[in-house]
Amino acid sequence: MSGQDHLAGRVICAGLGPGAPDLISLRAARAIGNARHIAFFRKKGRAGRARTIAEGLIPQGSTEHAMEYPVTTELPFGSDEYRGLLARFYDDWADRIATLARSEDVVVLCEGDPFFYGSFMHLHLRLQTRARIEVIPGITGMSGCWTATGRPVTWGDDVLTVLPGTLEQAELTRRLRDCDAAVIMKTGRNLSRIRAAVIGAGRIADAWLCIEGTMPGQRIARLGDAGDDCPYFATVILHGNGRRPLAGAAE
Amino acid sequence: MSGQDHLAGRVICAGLGPGAPDLISLRAARAIGNARHIAFFRKKGRAGRARTIAEGLIPQGSTEHAMEYPVTTELPFGSDEYRGLLARFYDDWADRIATLARSEDVVVLCEGDPFFYGSFMHLHLRLQTRARIEVIPGITGMSGCWTATGRPVTWGDDVLTVLPGTLEQAELTRRLRDCDAAVIMKTGRNLSRIRAAVIGAGRIADAWLCIEGTMPGQRIARLGDAGDDCPYFATVILHGNGRRPLAGAAE
Structure with missing residues (x-):
């Protein structure tokens, strides 16, 4: 950070936790409560989930910077053109935030745990050489989900694997066979493939689906019983069973 | 929980986060601040790390229950006799807490994220059919550590594996070769074996050691440069590189 010592402001990224406003940390709550500039991502036309979680903490008179994702009906999602559009969007906001942070703090709201x-x-990549950055960790969304299931996800010497639900089915199955506990993120429209992978790994009886963990719409179901219609904020949890260390391994 | 509806009190397990007192959640802080009974584990003769993190929040006049691990110089650590001694210790405290929670709330302090x-x-296993239990998630110790390294641990479609440092060296190496990002917990006296495993996986250049993340004694070093003397609260972090989803996998 020594290269940025001349800057008067900081970019403070406040991790907001899994969704319940009172699961924000004392440090993040104080940063938000003292903020004069608050930035957050959202879809056009929405309030924004991060903004909604932090709602009760945002001081009157602060300036809000809604970073609205570019939408277009002409470009296919994931195309090079679309990626280019997104890159320019992040470039633009990084410029604006870097400019503000020369003279004062800017708090960026981030759901879950920022890192x-x-x-x-996307902002961090573009700001790390240009601004003093402070990241406040948060409770992860997956932690909100496994807590909602009412039992430990890992204990003893369990190995935990965190998998994006976008992986191919055979790859998901292979990895689920090779761990004690597992979390599958980015469930949403990948749900039926994820369920097939969990069945393939012989673990459907242990698998839980948690939708909107810690939020008012929280629902917990066995993955085997869940319908195919699954919102974006959904996580699959497989609990570990408390593996014992191998003989002699701890010596 | 319907079987426990007649009980007036709850056992509230408050996750304290990675160590900095202001990384406690608003919900956990409120639970501690309102507590009449507070229980926490500690080693005999120590203040206790959980108690120390929560220090500034514990109300005057609350009753503190220090659950001191049994120590004995006669029994080897890990022997059946020692395990039996520990089991009786947990049984005894579960009984005492269950009795208290018939009539009033008991807050149990827990470092990191309880589940x-x-x-x-150990208490949850023994109390789940006898008490109304509420668990407040916390920021994990590993999250405090990767935040301290100053860059994202996972992005894109990275696979993250969390490994106990007690695993055998060959097993650690195999698993480190098969993931994008990794966290190795329970480092302490396992450090030299862990380092050998990371070298075996060809990843020593990317590996960081974080000691006492978010606490006053926080130190970050490249694992390759770290000495063999490592305290218990140390975590090895390997950052992911933002894996792209496989073609067609997200469809």
Whole structure:
């Protein structure tokens, strides 16, 4: 950070946790409560989930910067053109935030834990040489989900694997066979493939689906019983069974 | 929980996060601040790390229950006799807490996130049919550590594996070769074996050691440069590189 010592402001990324407003940390709550500039991503036309979680903490008179994802009906999602559009969107916001942070703090709201699959990384990549950055960790969304299931996800010497639900089915199955506990993120429209992978690994009886963990719409179901219609904020949890260390391994 | 509806009190396990007192959640802070009974594990003769993290929140006049691990110089650690001694210790405290929670709330302090390798599980196992239990998730210790390294641990479609440092070297190496990002817990006296495993996986250049993440004694070093003397609260972090989804996998 020594290269940025002359800057008066900081970019403070506040991890908001899994969704319940009172699962925000004391440090993040104070940063938000003192903020004069608050930035957050959202879809056009929506309030924004991060903004909604932090709602009760945002001070009157602060300036809000809604970073609205570019939408277009002309470009296919995932195309090079679409990626280019997104890159320019992040470039533009990084410029604006870097400019503000020369003279004052800017708080960026981030759901979950910013450095764990967080959207903040697109700004972080672009700001790390240009601004003093402070990241406040948060409770992960997956932690909100396994807590909602009412029992430990890992204990003893369990190995935990966190898998994106976008992986191919055979790859998901292979990895689910090779771990004690597992979390599958980015479930949403990948649900039927994920379920097939869990069945293939022989673990459907242990698998839980948690939708909107810690939020008002929270639902917990056995993955085997869940319908195919699954919102974006859904996570599959397989609990570990408390593996014992191998003989002699701890010596 | 319907079987426990007649009970007036709850056992509230408050996740304390990675160590910095202001990384406690608003919900956990409120539970501690309102507590009349507070229980926490500690080693005999120590203040206790959980108690120390929560120090500033514990109300005057609350009753503290220090659950001190049994120590004995006669029994080897890990022997059947020692395990039996520990089991009776947990049984005894579960009984005492269940009795208290018939009439009033008892807050149990737990470092990190209670359902993620948390010591609370020994009480949870024994209390789940006898008490109304509420678990407040916390920021994990590993999250405090990867945040301290100053860059994202996972992004894109990275696979993250969480490994106990107690695993055998060959097993650690095999698993480190098969993931994008990795966290190795329970480092402490296992450090030299863990380092050998990371070297075996060809990943020593990417590996970081974080000691006492978010706490006053926080230190970050490249694993390749770290000495063999490593305290218990140390975690090895290997960052992912933002894996792209396989072609067609997201469809």
